[in-house]
Amino acid sequence: MILTVKTTRRTQLVDITSEVQQAVASAVSPKEGGWCLLYVPHTTAAVTINESADPAVRADIADALDRLIPWEAGYRHLEGNSAAHIKSTLVGASETVAIEKGRLVLGTWQGIFFCEFDGPRTRKIHVHVYGK
Amino acid sequence: MILTVKTTRRTQLVDITSEVQQAVASAVSPKEGGWCLLYVPHTTAAVTINESADPAVRADIADALDRLIPWEAGYRHLEGNSAAHIKSTLVGASETVAIEKGRLVLGTWQGIFFCEFDGPRTRKIHVHVYGK
Amino acid sequence: MILTVKTTRRTQLVDITSEVQQAVASAVSPKEGGWCLLYVPHTTAAVTINESADPAVRADIADALDRLIPWEAGYRHLEGNSAAHIKSTLVGASETVAIEKGRLVLGTWQGIFFCEFDGPRTRKIHVHVYGK
Numbered sequence: 001m002i003l004t005v006k007t008t009r010r011t012q013l014v015d016i017t018s019e020v021q022q023a024v025a026s027a028v029s030p031k032e033g034g035w036c037l038l039y040v041p042h043t044t045a046a047v048t049i050n051e052s053a054d055p056a057v058r059a060d061i062a063d064a065l066d067r068l069i070p071w072e073a074g075y076r077h078l079e080g081n082s083a084a085h086i087k088s089t090l091v092g093a094s095e096t097v098a099i100e101k102g103r104l105v106l107g108t109w110q111g112i113f114f115c116e117f118d119g120p121r122t123r124k125i126h127v128h129v130y131g132k
Numbered sequence: 133m134i135l136t137v138k139t140t141r142r143t144q145l146v147d148i149t150s151e152v153q154q155a156v157a158s159a160v161s162p163k164e165g166g167w168c169l170l171y172v173p174h175t176t177a178a179v180t181i182n183e184s185a186d187p188a189v190r191a192d193i194a195d196a197l198d199r200l201i202p203w204e205a206g207y208r209h210l211e212g213n214s215a216a217h218i219k220s221t222l223v224g225a226s227e228t229v230a231i232e233k234g235r236l237v238l239g240t241w242q243g244i245f246f247c248e249f250d251g252p253r254t255r256k257i258h259v260h261v262y263g264k
Numbered sequence: 265m266i267l268t269v270k271t272t273r274r275t276q277l278v279d280i281t282s283e284v285q286q287a288v289a290s291a292v293s294p295k296e297g298g299w300c301l302l303y304v305p306h307t308t309a310a311v312t313i314n315e316s317a318d319p320a321v322r323a324d325i326a327d328a329l330d331r332l333i334p335w336e337a338g339y340r341h342l343e344g345n346s347a348a349h350i351k352s353t354l355v356g357a358s359e360t361v362a363i364e365k366g367r368l369v370l371g372t373w374q375g376i377f378f379c380e381f382d383g384p385r386t387r388k389i390h391v392h393v394y395g396k
Contacts, residue, residue: 035260035262048221048224048225049175049225049226050175050221054211056207056208056210057214059208060207060217061214061218061221064205064214064218065218068200068201090222091221092224095225096169096171096226096228097171098171105260107172108173110175110225132262
């Protein structure tokens, strides 16, 4: 399955937990186990798992990445978005989450976030579900 | 299986290689292959694979992460542990390792480390084993 | 399967997409699905997925990592390559990519890169292919 994510800022973490949970529920039975590969097919975006309760956490993560990797720093890539490519490699293009009884096995405070580093854009994330 | 890890410092890499190896050995036969998903259900911790021979390496990794992401930096999240959340996203909540003949396929110098970023605490790490 | 990668610089991203694609094609039939675990058995190297079209992108990523994690910074590890170990943990030892119809499911601009952080060396990367 492929989910669509619309982003509204250059750097932005978007909570997609419920969309992924729904995609998983539609692919496996409520008794089934397995695992789920979340895969971002873009080179200036990523996926991460972190706290979903307080939106300040995702804002702090976005700000910290922007501080670590400044948008302008004498990069060679002429498109001007090297900072976004670098953040993509630091955070990573994929995450794997176990499935038990038809649901993702996440920790109490964990959510799944699409990470935009060169927005705003309309993006995709692949949800590959494998039964046990 | 769920392993318990007790940490003693705020930032600490704990070598859990032998515990994970035992969990894998109890789940698959000595002839079996497959793979192992290591998954941290916390949002201020992570898992990584790095050198286990010299404990100075894990100390250098912990120090470098603390330098990159200072504990205090005007974060918005009121719990005061945003630095730990950010490190969790940089290092990542999961690792996948192949299993051959009932054992993890690690490189000669590789070990598996639970990464504490907001300790000391008692933590969990999930070991999901899938046969081929 | 195990691929060999020869690196020529201390920090270098080497595009191995076509070698991995060939390894996958030799392991599964053109109709088969599944997934591929790319695993680096070294502790001073990593694997990432990023843009393969413009070589300036991989050079910018290498430079940014060298800036973030300086080679000399009072590290304790006496071998003198702690910076390489730290970069290995930041980028990560593995990537997982889905396989559909016998081919890796990569985004349009994505390639697979072996990341050398303590070269030049002759390195290995494991390609574990699992059918669905």
